[in-house]
Amino acid sequence: MLETQDKLSHDFKEEAKRHGFSPVGIARIPGSNRIKMRTAALQRWLDAGYHGDMRWMEAPRRQSIQTLLKDVQSVLVVGLNYYIDAKISDPDKLLVARYAWGNDYHKVLEKRLKKLGRWLEQRKANCKWKICVDSSPLLEKAWAEEAGIGWIGKNSNLIDKKHGSWMVLGYLLCTEALTPDKPSTPLCGNCQKCIEACPTHAITEPFVVNAQKCLAYHNIENRNPKLPENIEKSMGKWIAGCDICQDVCPWNHQTMVSSKDPDVQPHEWVLNLSKDKILAWDDETWKKKLKNSALKRIKPWMWRRNAKLGNKAVNCTKLEK
Known part of the structure; x- marks a missing residue:
C-alpha cells in the first residue's frame, strides 16, 4: 500500500512532537510571495549596514534555500520552548537572556533533528535531508512563518500564540514533497x-x-x-x-x-x-x-x-x- 503525502507529513510532525518540539510545521519550496518579500527586506537590512560585524549574514546562500540541499522540496520547521518560570529578584544579580540558561541549543536541536532525519530515511529510503539551525545560512524566521509556526514580530522575533517568543528554531530540509501548512498571520496589530x-x-x-x-x-x-x-x-x-x-x-x-x-x-x-x-x-x-x-x-x-x-x-x- 502506497503511503500518501498527507499521511507521511502528519506522521513526520507527530514524530517531531515526540522529540519535544512544539510548534511544528511544514513549508514547501519555493514558498509564497512573502519569502520574496522577506528576502528583499534582508538585502535592504544588509545594505543599511545594520548587521554590523556579523559578516556571515551576507552569505548569498541565505537568500536561496535551494543552494543548501540539491532538489530540496520541503522544510520541516520546529520550535523548542525554553521558557522557565524562574525569578531573579536579587538586585545584585546580573542577567543572561533566557535562551542561554540551559544547554547549548544548537547541539540540542541538531541531535534531535538528526533522529528525525533518520526516521524519514526509514519511511522514504531515497530521501535526502539536511538539518539547519541559526548558525546556518538560512532565512530562518521567514521559513518558520511560512510553515505556520509563528509570525515575525516588530522586534524581529518569531511569536507563537501559545509559547510567545520564548523558543529556538530548527529546520530539516528534505527532497520529499510534503504537505505544507498554512503560513502564519501576523497578530501584532498596532502594538509597539x-x-x-x-x-x-x-x-x-x-x-x-x-x-x-x-x-x-x-x-x-x-x-x-x-x-x-x-x-x-x-x-x-x-x-x-x-x-x-x-x-x-x-x-x-x-x-x-x-x-x-x-x-x-x-x-x-x-x-x-x-x-x-x-x-x-x-x-x-x-x-x-x-x-x-x-x-x-x-x-x-x-x-x-x-x-x-x-x-x-x-x-x-x-x-x-
Whole structure:
C-alpha cells in the first residue's frame, strides 16, 4: 500500500512532537510571495549596514534555500520552548537572556533533528535531508512563518500564540514533497511596546533591528575592549544577551508553559551571576562553566568587560511573571 503525502507529513510532525518540539510545521519550496518579500527586506537590512560585524549574514546562500540541499522540496520547521518560570529578584544579580540558561541549543536541536532525519530515511529510503539551525545560512524566521509556526514580530522575533517568543528554531530540509501548512498571520496589530521599551532605540522601525544599536549584539558579538558610550550607559544588568523587547511583549504576558525539558533547565551559575564572581573566575573556570553553553561566543575577557558595565545599571529588569 502506497503511503500518501498527507499521511507521511502528519506522521513526520507527530514524530517531531515526540522529540519535544512544539510548534511544528511544514513549508514547501519555493514558498509564497512573502519569502520574496522577506528576502528583499534582508538585502535592504544588509545594505543599511545594520548587521554590523556579523559578516556571515551576507552569505548569498541565505537568500536561496535551494543552494543548501540539491532538489530540496520541503522544510520541516520546529520550535523548542525554553521558557522557565524562574525569578531573579536579587538586585545584585546580573542577567543572561533566557535562551542561554540551559544547554547549548544548537547541539540540542541538531541531535534531535538528526533522529528525525533518520526516521524519514526509514519511511522514504531515497530521501535526502539536511538539518539547519541559526548558525546556518538560512532565512530562518521567514521559513518558520511560512510553515505556520509563528509570525515575525516588530522586534524581529518569531511569536507563537501559545509559547510567545520564548523558543529556538530548527529546520530539516528534505527532497520529499510534503504537505505544507498554512503560513502564519501576523497578530501584532498596532502594538509597539517592544519598540518603545528598547533603551537604545535599536528597533528603528517595525520589524527592523539595527544590530549596531542592540545591547545583545554588543555584549555577545562586539570584540572591542570598550563598547560605545550609549551601549555602556544602557546595558543595565544585561551582560549576556537581552530580553527587554520580549519581556514587554503582550504575547509573553499570558500564562506561559514552563518547560520541563531537561535540556533547557537553567545552569545554576547562570542564575547566580554577580560582578565579583565574574571578575574572580579565571579562564579555566570559564571554560568549564561554558562547556555546554550557547554562550561560548562570549570570551572570558568579554564577560569581565560586561560585568564591569553591569555595575552602572540604569535599566535593571526583574525576570518575574
